[in-house]
Amino acid sequence: MKSIAVFCGSSDGTDSKIKSEAYQLGKTFGEQNITLVYGAAKIGIMGEVARGVMDKEGDVLGIIPGFLETKEIVHPNLSELIVTNNMHERKVIMYEKSDGFIVLPGGFGTMDEFFEVTTWGQLGLHVKPIGILNINGFFDHLLAYCKTMVERGFLKQDNLDAVVVDNTIDGLLEKMNNYKPLPAPNWLNKDRL
Ligand code: AMP
Numbered sequence: 103m104k105s106i107a108v109f110c111g112s113s114d115g116t117d118s119k120i121k122s123e124a125y126q127l128g129k130t131f132g133e134q135n136i137t138l139v140y141g142a143a144k145i146g147i148m149g150e151v152a153r154g155v156m157d158k159e160g161d162v163l164g165i166i167p168g169f170l171e172t173k174e175i176v177h178p179n180l181s182e183l184i185v186t187n188n189m190h191e192r193k194v195i196m197y198e199k200s201d202g203f204i205v206l207p208g209g210f211g212t213m214d215e216f217f218e219v220t221t222w223g224q225l226g227l228h229v230k231p232i233g234i235l236n237i238n239g240f241f242d243h244l245l246a247y248c249k250t251m252v253e254r255g256f257l258k259q260d261n262l263d264a265v266v267v268d269n270t271i272d273g274l275l276e277k278m279n280n281y282k283p284l285p286a287p288n289w290l291n292k293d294r295l
Contacts, residue, residue, distance in 0.1 A: 103278065105137035107200035109215035110147040111208030120207050121150050123237045127271050128154020139200045142166035144177035147206055152177050163199060167192050193218060202231040202278050207240040224261045226286025231278040234267045260284055
């Protein structure tokens, strides 16, 4: 993977371990020459990941819709900034520019991005790995909820298993590097993908 999109909170949260792991993830990207693709902000957990990459002089591509682009939010030291017309365009460009996706703790915005990119994966619209970095059990309840979806017949176990989860950065990157995509569902018109 040459570039990875990170979805994470625009807030700091209350757990200092989450902030330090986000920073560490950024440093790892810098050390492994992985370009960070993210929402361009200097605030919250987003800003921590970017700071980690920048401290290692790595590449950071920020993508932000025009209505969010203010000096208070946009990181001043990005390698590249793309300003889009709206949130939808931003997400499509983030997905296109990345070889994989990592989800860190966050709020609704993070969940929106996570669920959209997993949905696109289960429809066969992309075959890129999606990883959850489960820092201090932050995602335990979400994963339990996903298990309920499987048990009650709303989600296929294979589609849940396609999301890789680990509580360490190295473990997560290794699983993502070894990821084997599921075949596209056979009911899809593959000529139109
Ligand atoms: P949230 O988890 O609700 O804090 O939202 C964070 C996610 O939504 C990020 O991955 C961003 O892509 C997007 N986002 C939400 N708020 C902002 C913001 N103020 N600046 C930049 N991106 C944001």
